[in-house]
Amino acid sequence: MSKYRLDYLDELEAEAIYILREVAGQFEKPALLFSGGKDSITLVHLAMKAFRPGKFPFPLVHIDTGHNFEETITYRDEMVARIGEKLIIGHVQDSINEGKVIEQKGKNASRNALQTVTLLDTIAKHKFDACIGGARRDEEKARAKERIFSVRDEFGQWDPKRQRPELWNIYNGKIHKGENVRVFPISNWTELDVWNYIRRENIPLPTIYFAHQRDCITRNGQLMAASPFLNMDADDKIESKNVRFRTVGDMTCTAAVESYAFEIDDIIHEIASSKISERGARMDDKVSEAAMEDRKKGGYF
Amino acid sequence: MDILKFITAGSVDDGKSTLIGRLLYDSEAILVDQLEALHASNRKNDDGSIDLAILTDGLKAEREQGITIDVAYKYFETDKRKFIIADAPGHIQYTRNMVTGASNAGLAIILIDARKGVIEQTTRHSFLVSLLQIQQVVVAVNKMDMVDYSEDVFNSIVADYKVLAGKVGLKNVTYIPVSALKGDNIVYPSAKISWYTGDSLLTHLENVELEIDDTSAHARLPVQWVVRPQTDELHDYRGYAGRVSSGSFKVNDKVTVLPSGFSSTISKIEFYDKTPEEAIAGMSVTVHLTDNIDISRGDIIVNSAGQPQLSNLIEADLCWMDTRPLDTTLTYLVQHNTKTIRCKISEVLYKVNINTLEKDHAEDFKLNDIGRIVIKTAEPLAFDPYQLNKANGGAIIIDSRTNVTVGALILRQAVD
Ligand SMILES: Nc1nc2c(ncn2[C@@H]2O[C@H](COP(=O)(O)OP(=O)(O)OP(=O)(O)O)[C@@H](O)[C@H]2O)c(=O)[nH]1
Ligand SMILES: [Mg+2]
Numbered sequence: 001m002s003k004y005r006l007d008y009l010d011e012l013e014a015e016a017i018y019i020l021r022e023v024a025g026q027f028e029k030p031a032l033l034f035s036g037g038k039d040s041i042t043l044v045h046l047a048m049k050a051f052r053p054g055k056f057p058f059p060l061v062h063i064d065t066g067h068n069f070e071e072t073i074t075y076r077d078e079m080v081a082r083i084g085e086k087l088i089i090g091h092v093q094d095s096i097n098e099g100k101v102i103e104q105k106g107k108n109a110s111r112n113a114l115q116t117v118t119l120l121d122t123i124a125k126h127k128f129d130a131c132i133g134g135a136r137r138d139e140e141k142a143r144a145k146e147r148i149f150s151v152r153d154e155f156g157q158w159d160p161k162r163q164r165p166e167l168w169n170i171y172n173g174k175i176h177k178g179e180n181v182r183v184f185p186i187s188n189w190t191e192l193d194v195w196n197y198i199r200r201e202n203i204p205l206p207t208i209y210f211a212h213q214r215d216c217i218t219r220n221g222q223l224m225a226a227s228p229f230l231n232m233d234a235d236d237k238i239e240s241k242n243v244r245f246r247t248v249g250d251m252t253c254t255a256a257v258e259s260y261a262f263e264i265d266d267i268i269h270e271i272a273s274s275k276i277s278e279r280g281a282r283m284d285d286k287v288s289e290a291a292m293e294d295r296k297k298g299g300y301f
Numbered sequence: 302m303d304i305l306k307f308i309t310a311g312s313v314d315d316g317k318s319t320l321i322g323r324l325l326y327d328s329e330a331i332l333v334d335q336l337e338a339l340h341a342s343n344r345k346n347d348d349g350s351i352d353l354a355i356l357t358d359g360l361k362a363e364r365e366q367g368i369t370i371d372v373a374y375k376y377f378e379t380d381k382r383k384f385i386i387a388d389a390p391g392h393i394q395y396t397r398n399m400v401t402g403a404s405n406a407g408l409a410i411i412l413i414d415a416r417k418g419v420i421e422q423t424t425r426h427s428f429l430v431s432l433l434q435i436q437q438v439v440v441a442v443n444k445m446d447m448v449d450y451s452e453d454v455f456n457s458i459v460a461d462y463k464v465l466a467g468k469v470g471l472k473n474v475t476y477i478p479v480s481a482l483k484g485d486n487i488v489y490p491s492a493k494i495s496w497y498t499g500d501s502l503l504t505h506l507e508n509v510e511l512e513i514d515d516t517s518a519h520a521r522l523p524v525q526w527v528v529r530p531q532t533d534e535l536h537d538y539r540g541y542a543g544r545v546s547s548g549s550f551k552v553n554d555k556v557t558v559l560p561s562g563f564s565s566t567i568s569k570i571e572f573y574d575k576t577p578e579e580a581i582a583g584m585s586v587t588v589h590l591t592d593n594i595d596i597s598r599g600d601i602i603v604n605s606a607g608q609p610q611l612s613n614l615i616e617a618d619l620c621w622m623d624t625r626p627l628d629t630t631l632t633y634l635v636q637h638n639t640k641t642i643r644c645k646i647s648e649v650l651y652k653v654n655i656n657t658l659e660k661d662h663a664e665d666f667k668l669n670d671i672g673r674i675v676i677k678t679a680e681p682l683a684f685d686p687y688q689l690n691k692a693n694g695g696a697i698i699i700d701s702r703t704n705v706t707v708g709a710l711i712l713r714q715a716v717d
Contacts, residue, residue, distance in 0.1 A: 141359025
């Protein structure tokens with residue numbers, strides 16, 4: 001390898017830092033959407049590299065469905081205290097109380113779909129003009145099509161047929177009042193890149209990413225964590241399993257995988273040899289062939 | 302390991318998406334659940350086999366129409382290299398999306414349908430690949446299964462393309478006969494094309510040499526952000542954050558800040574908790590200077606010994622990407638590096654006729670037109686001619702009425 005070419009992880013890192021700084025430079029009121037998952041944890045780490053010793057030029061924003069893995073919330077609060085940055089929380093429960101959304105009923109009830117409303121309300125309330133997110137193009141086929149600066153209209157909608165050209169590394173963040181831009185600094189990272197980076201940088205993670213014992217039930221062929229948020233009935237059999245989570249979202253739609261990966265090296269090995277994609281463990285994507293595209297058109301991340 | 306970014310190009314239905322699908326499928330880069338979705342999909346080929354194009358045609362509208370509308374990015378790696386694929390649309394209506402993908406590519410695979418040979422869209426895309434200076438080109442003559450894997454057909458297309466390559470100025474061109482549908486010569490060599498002795502597409506992609514942007518090129522750092530903590534202990538801290546776009550900077554280097562022209566010396570390079578002696582092209586760093594000068598976002602730090610051109614009247618190639626034609630009386634915005642300022646296209650010198658590749662007199666400048674113009678900017682731009690330094694020679698035009706990116710500029714030279 002030449003001395004004058006960066007290794008791929010360094011290149012991905014430098015690109016992400018560049019994008020974060022473009023957000024800082026181009027927008028009045030940006031925010032970093034922090035879900036507590038590994039991708040947004042990686043973003044926070046990249047933001048440290050982009051802006052320290054200064055403060056972040058944006059707050060962290062967490063859209064809280066209320067159906068969280070306890071470990072994520074513990075992690076979130078510890079992390080915020082450690083880095084000394086501002087955290088804003090948008091509660092789905094508030095949207096329910098205000099009557100803006102209605103809680104789903106039945107066995108497959110989830111708050112995942114409801115969070116889009118809370119997200120859009122939070123954006124409107126704080127007048128955010130740019131929201132940084134940890135979505136990656138390798139996750140899903142609609143995401144594979146999205147720009148790094150993705151313009152959303154007043155209703156948060158993504159119009160895949162009218163994306164702006166995006167040339168070289170020149171990102172056009174010009175918008176009209178009411179519109180906002182979703183920005184994806186780690187668009188070009190794969191799941192494995194994220195893990196290799198976390199290992200290299202020694203980034204601490206919530207414990208649910210590592211194998212642990214947990215009470216689970218099997219739903220639609222997938223392992224779901226038993227919790228008070230999951231509507232269970234007599235057919236549901238609770239079993240204790242050795243599991244870990246590949247993505248972290250709402251408890252009612254994030255499936256576990258059986259795993260004995262206790263250390264990060266085990267996880268990297270497991271993913272490298274895995275035959276199932278990360279999003280394969282998300283019930284929300286299974287609804288239809290274009291589930292993600294439809295949700296994005298509706299304002300979802 | 303290094304990364305090769307490549308793009309597919311060529312006319313609509315030449316088989317670009319199928320080729321990418323085949324590449325991923327045969328290199329076993331598709332996971333079980335994605336494979337299941339593929340099998341479950343109702344878009345099938347005529348012979349009932351699965352349609353590999355839907356691996357990249359991820360939008361509903363694309364699946365419905367069987368065409369690609371916007372670029373899809375796909376990621377895979379082999380033992381040799383990591384790849385970032387941009388599968389571009391062939392349809393002329395979506396040229397701007399092809400340009401989006403092409404602007405960051407190090408290699409272009411230009412597909413040609415063996416039955417059709419070189420056609421207008423082949424020329425258009427080849428011209429764009431040349432304009433954007435993509436280093437490496439592979440011409441994949443596809444659908445060889447439809448022409449009985451004929452060597453003559455292949456040779457005659459190669460001969461035609463060589464004429465085109467000469468006209469548009471493409472150098473490193475490699476020709477490979479393939480069938481994306483059947484999988485010939487994509488990942489595995491094919492017995493049906495035994496007359497071809499070169500590498501399969503994947504082998505070529507794994508081994509092709511990429512030019513290195515070496516440090517002798519002039520050092521450039523567009524300032525994105527000024528880091529000023531303004532705390533008690535870091536009261537005087539002032540760092541200039543940005544990504545080195547070309548060349549390299551070392552501590553003690555003499556630098557000039559443009560457009561102001563002030564000179565100073567690099568006192569420290571910071572990267573989070575490290576203080577490297579040198580920052581090379583591609584690195585995102587924070588630089589400190591010995592003198593306290595006024596620097597803000599939009600300025601560029603360059604090595605004093607090799608300065609860029611500084612001008613507010615610049616000749617450039619323009620690729621128009623909006624349905625509203627160019628209006629030479631209108632004030633647009635130009636975004637170059639981290640600077641966005643007002644501009645006018647003060648003169649259209651010529652338009653390129655895509656069929657003949659000749660320079661035409663231009664009455665108007667419409668969607669997908671490409672030609673040479675003169676741009677007048679509200680403040681001087683510190684740019685390098687694109688042909689000498691891609692990283693500091695590209696810019697975009699934004700229509701301030703719609704905020705949409707309407708033009709791609711390849712900056713060529715200052716007009717005196
Ligand atoms: N016989 C044959 N058919 C092919 C081959 N490659 C692609 N096709 C068919 O050609 C048609 C178009 O293929 P696509 O891959 O969608 O073409 P494309 O170049 O991506 O088209 P756009 O992205 O819309 O420009 C499909 O019906 C494919 O099955 C090939 O090698 N042989
Ligand atoms: Mg296609």
